[in-house]
Amino acid sequence: MIAHLPILQVIIPLLAAPICLLLNRSKLVWLFSLLASGLAFSISILLLQQVMTSGVISYELGGWQAPWGIEYRIDNLNAFLLLIISGISTVVLFAAQTSIEKEIPKDKHVYFYVLYLLSLTGMLGIVATGDAFNVFVFLEISSLSAYALIAMGNKRQALWASYQYLIMGTIGATFILIGIGLMYQMTGTLNMEDLSQRLPEVAQTRTVFVSFVFVIVGVCLKLAMFPLHLWLPNAYAYAPSIVTAFFAATATKVAVYLLIRFTFSVFGLSFSFTTIPLQTLFMALGLFGIFVASTTAIYQSNVKHLFAYSSIAQIGYMIVGFSLSTVTGLTATLLHMFNHALMKGAIFLALAAVVYRVGNVELKNFRGLGRQMPLTMAAIVIGGLSLIGVPLTVGFVSKWYLLTALVEQGWWPIAVLILLGSMLAVVYVWRVIEVAYFKEPLEQNVEVKEAPMSFLIPIWTLVIANIYFGIDTRLSVQVAEAAAQSLFGVSP
């Protein structure tokens, strides 16, 4: 069975979804999804170990050789991503049953888990595959289920937010499809490895140039990269809290992965960074993203909105690291993907707990919660510190690598800007802390108690991971560095 791990990684949650529909009992379905997601997580650990020790794993689906059939290709980069996605999914699912009890009508619980598993399948499929068209197919699975999940939010705005996301997401997916189609036309292959060998021959043609532009723009839409981020804040704010926690920690990472995969592996480093001034463009957009989104975050009165804007800013950091196109820069991006998943997972799960107890996450309702829900609020504080990049948290590690990468290239002014951006994070995190710890509770919230254990366990798992990986950086840094090096073709 070890040889089949790459496909089992995707197929287990995939087949679990229709089985959930057949089981049709809310609690049973929850346990079953948890089992499926947990299995996927253990498989991803095994895969990562296997990749780290013995190199790239290739798996031929249907037994057909690569350019003719579809190939799953697991290297350091996607093993790392698989670990992040399935890990977060499992932790978040722990709290799911309690959280959706209050937010989703009972007759829809089963559908919720089916869609959740499909969404997980989609993301895992995008990451695991080595075939460009297969990426699109799984992108569709993950997007469709995401639209439905977001629309399940209990406010009417959820429908509108989901509709906006649907339009933007569909345009993004179509652009990616056009790009893949044009690539196929010029090379006659859809396999990524094969594409990377055959594209240089036709690199000078206008068709390949256009396909590159379409893929990049499409991925950036999915990525919510500034200025294409407008769908994200509402989608995150109005989705059911559990969905927000899952997506905030994973969805944009998958898009960042696609960006890296297409620019570095498929089109190749020299093509990607010389055809259009990707470096300057992404550096500028990344920085703009950090400042505009962080500043907007400060003025939000809904805490979910606040952290959604903060997510856009964090994507900015990833983009800046990416735009450096050096090993250290890319390491910083990969690390930040891992770390951001941990912090945002913890924060949004804590917000889910607040929704469970208080009913909504308007900032004014946070008054006094520091005393009433001490453990939940402490989680937000630690997550927030991590966002800012305080030492001993994961946020510090990735910021440190990013700064090192910038200084390495002698880009001091940018490094200073990055530090200033972190100052903005201090402001918006402080706003939440101030209200929670230094204000008297609202009258209607006096009765509010600490969140139940089903929330606290997953929240604190992530919080402890935030601190653990902030101190013991061996695992995350080693994997991220190995992944970055292999993308640059440097043998580790």
Place this chain on the structure above:
Amino acid sequence: MIDIVLLSLLVVIAIAIIRMKDLFAVVMLTGIYGLLSASFFVAMDAVDVAFTEAAVGAGISTLLMLVVITMTGRKEKSTRHKPLSALFVVMLTGGLLIYGTLDMPYFGSADAPIHKHTSPRYINDSMEEIGIPNIVTSVLASYRAFDTFGEVVVIFTAGIGVLTLLCVARSQKNDEEIDSINDSMHQQHLVIRIVAKMLIPFIFLFALYVQFHGDFGPGGGFQAGVIFASAIILYAMLFGLSTARKVINQTFVQVIAALGVLLYGSVGIVSLMNGGNFLDYNVLSSNPIAGQHLGILLIEWGVGCTVASVMVVIFFNFAGRRAFQQHKKQAQDKESSAC
């Protein structure tokens, strides 16, 4: 020549769709657009794609949009603002696409990369390796079977998504009242009902033919599923939704949708158990060719089941929503008159 005629008709219809304010006409035009594109695909010798486009683009999606119109009303709301920036983005995208065509190999050119790299093997060896004459089916159902599996899951996801958003809790009482609303309408369509009654068995038969003929000519699970569903939808339209729901229980349809995906997946799992890779049909039977045949037959069944039942689920929920709205409105009217 025929290409030029078809393409210019497509452009004319596309412009008409944008300019029209009457949504009913717009839906009809999109149906025609689908049919024209299907003809265009036939002209390009892509009969399998054409068949799918005719069944999906011209057929079922037109129908679903019609159901939506019954809920939203016929006229488009006129807006004053002129989104110039949107026009700019569209022009830019279009311009870029045209720019991209400049270096493309000519259509049908034998030197084009798509004809030289992977295709030769599909064309020359698929008969030997898979043993069915329709190469498109070989690629779709065996060489790239995992993509097709993904597509089936996409359709399944769409069905579940619609269920989640539109599913309304129905009580037995609701059902009866909806029945009475529908009855008056049906008395008027006697001729259509009788003709439909005669047609429906043949539509089912044709769907089964398409399902099993996919190995030899254009066809397969996707098209067959849509045709199968359209027969049920025709029945539901003419005999009332609640009558159709009595014949075909929605929970049952959901189960079939899930089983379709599971059937496809389990073919893959069985090949894992037999020592092959996922979806490797060669190991399903002692003779690889027989294994390929068996595998393709089974997965096409899975596709057909899921597609047909998802289409039915989508229609039931779209149309059920309308009946639900009518019912609610009536209840409100009664209340207000009582006051």
